[in-house]
Amino acid sequence: MDTTPSSHDDIPGTIVFDGHQAMKAYALNKMCFSFNDAANREAFKRDEDAYCGKFHISPAQRDAIKRRDVLALVRDGGNIYYLAKWAGILGLNVQQVGALQRGITEEAFRAMLKQESA
């Protein structure tokens, strides 16, 4: 897994999706883009490994997919707009995806959103 930072690494807690990030995970993002199609979502659910193999996903990224480690995938070049389609297969909403990355509960994440925008 390539954990070198994006060239815009000065914003805390933020991985700006630029060319550096894009190059690391084109296959991963392409696989996630394929999940716009319900048949592809079903194929992934039937056999995750086989589906990842079809897109030549790297071993480290396959491992992160198995562990449902969204943050590791983002750091390794996954773009959240495409990863969101994968998260949808897992039944995760955007609050749950955010809470997972922050390492807090969904309730705590929702309370934080409410407080920030009050």
Next chain:
Amino acid sequence: MARIVGAVATSHIPLIGKAIAMGWQNEPQWKSFFDSYAPVHEWLRSVRPDVAIVVYNDHGLNFFLDKMPTFAVGAAPEYVNDDEGWGLPVVRPFPGHQELSWHLIESLVADEFDITTCQEMQVDHGFAVPMALLWGTDARAVKTVPIVLNTVQFPLPSPARCHKLGEAIGRAVASFPDDLRVVVLGTGGLSHQLEGERAGFINKPFDLMCCDAIAHDVQPLLKYSSRDLVREAGSQGVELLAWLVMHGAMSRSMKQKHFAYHGAVSNTAAAVMLLAP
């Protein structure tokens, strides 16, 4: 001659689309949000726009990273919505206005905006949710021209460049020979961030400053870089760029007629703003 009769800036949060599909408009947690669009509906009924130019960003329905245009203009007879992968109900296609599309394309390229021209373009929630918010099931009575900005992959166009694109759109509409009433929509925002350890970031003071700037004096916003917007508004808060295109397109004499801000709807606060003469 065609003329821009007004501009509407609005959030395009997917959950709003779900609320519309589920008929939750009068549910206690949604009522004040949907009620805040009533002044916009009233204005739309009085000016009856023929065409909506909808400025937004695609979230991975039509465009993938294989080909990512900075600015893309639709030139299709209709625009189809489709499955975005995570459960938002698919809505019926929207009619296009091809003559205005091609006029915009000619005029923008002559004006040195080398946009991508799309004779097929699927429109995602960034387009469909605002259309439903503004026109409900009547949305197909209004013809549309979608204009898509890249907010997915850096480098992004700068706020100043987006505003200039808007100005060029304004000039293009003003030189279209047919008598058309055109409304410009800027969709997206407000501050939010979906990824990283800062996921869930919201910056309300910055949101309110941006809304005030759009209404009264946009110049301070045009000094920001897109990267500044990420810092201040979060990775997806850069959707503000669509509001800046909208602002550029409208006449300087237009004033804020309505504004409403709502605390977190999903991962972002929501807002609606109407600007008209």
